[in-house]
Amino acid sequence: xxxxxxxxxxxxxxxxxxxxxxxxxxxxxxxxxxxxxxxxxxxxxxxxxxxxxxxxxxxxxxxxxxxxxxxxxxxxxxxxxxxxxxxxxxxxxxxxxxxxxxxxxxxxxxxxxxxxxxxxxxxxxxxxxxxxxxxxxxxxxxxxxxxxxxxxxxxxxxxxxxxxxxxxxxxxxxxxxxxxxxxxxxxxxxxxxxxxxxxxxxxxxx
Numbered sequence: 001x002x003x004x005x006x007x008x009x010x011x012x013x014x015x016x017x018x019x020x021x022x023x024x025x026x027x028x029x030x031x032x033x034x035x036x037x038x039x040x041x042x043x044x045x046x047x048x049x050x051x052x053x054x055x056x057x058x059x060x061x062x063x064x065x066x067x068x069x070x071x072x073x074x075x076x077x078x079x080x081x082x083x084x085x086x087x088x089x090x091x092x093x094x095x096x097x098x099x100x101x102x103x104x105x106x107x108x109x110x111x112x113x114x115x116x117x118x119x120x121x122x123x124x125x126x127x128x129x130x131x132x133x134x135x136x137x138x139x140x141x142x143x144x145x146x147x148x149x150x151x152x153x154x155x156x157x158x159x160x161x162x163x164x165x166x167x168x169x170x171x172x173x174x175x176x177x178x179x180x181x182x183x184x185x186x187x188x189x190x191x192x193x194x195x196x197x198x199x200x201x202x203x204x205x206x
Contacts, residue, residue, distance in 0.1 A: 002187070002188050002189075003131070003160065003187040003189070004204060006025070006037075006206065008050050009045065009051045009162050010022065010035055010051065011160070011162065015103055020103065021042050021043070021057045022110045022133065023043070023044070023045055023050075023110075024039070024042055024054065025050060026051075026055075026056060029049040034053055036056065038061075038062025039064045040062060040065065041066075041067060042065070044066065045096050046090075046096050046112055048113070067099075070084045079101070079102045080101040082100075083119075083122055084096075084097060084120065085115070085118075087113040088115045089139060089140035089141050096113050098123055099112070105190070106130045107127065107130045109132050109156070111134050111142070111150075117150055128154065129157070130194045131194075134147045134159060134160070137163035137164045137165060137168045138168060141163055148175035148176050155198070156199055157200065159176070159202070160201075161201070172201075178201040183204065185204070185205055187202050
């Protein structure tokens with residue numbers, strides 16, 4: 001599996017000929033460039049223009065199946081479950097969906113624009129995620145300190161911060177004791193690569 005970051009809360013994960021995207025940016029976003037690649041499945045955690053661009057994640061034959069909220073899903077070789085939570089991103093109290101996704105033998109837990117540390121019980125009780133994708137930017141989503149607390153609580157093997165700026169990323173890395181971490185263009189993972197890992201922070205450059 002190959003993971004890349006495309007700004008805001010947008011993460012692309014590819015395995016073989018299957019591509020999924022979390023939080024694609026819509027063309028209606030006022031502050032960010034829209035997503036510009038094709039995906040088979042698009043996971044929308046929050047109905048906000050910065051992260052609900054299903055149409056922007058379609059290219060040619062790759063037109064995404066949109067997953068828009070809580071529930072259980074099975075698409076191609078992907079199994080996923082969405083859990084309702086909350087967010088204040090964009091100013092108002094909104095439903096945020098946390099997604100637990102299994103792709104290419106790896107468990108991804110995507111928190112989207114999660115607003116606080118109060119996670120659904122089902123999320124706290126599940127097996128430790130291989131990859132935790134967590135917002136660290138405040139602005140109605142988790143603060144850097146709360147993002148680190150959740151990473152430890154969930155016993156994530158690898159942690160990928162999203163929704164960051166230079167200031168909040170620096171704060172998060174300090175909280176995580178990972179100040180020396182350098183950005184990478186992509187993260188390539190196989191199940192054996194996460195064995196023995198514990199809260200290892202990976203920064204993906206935009």
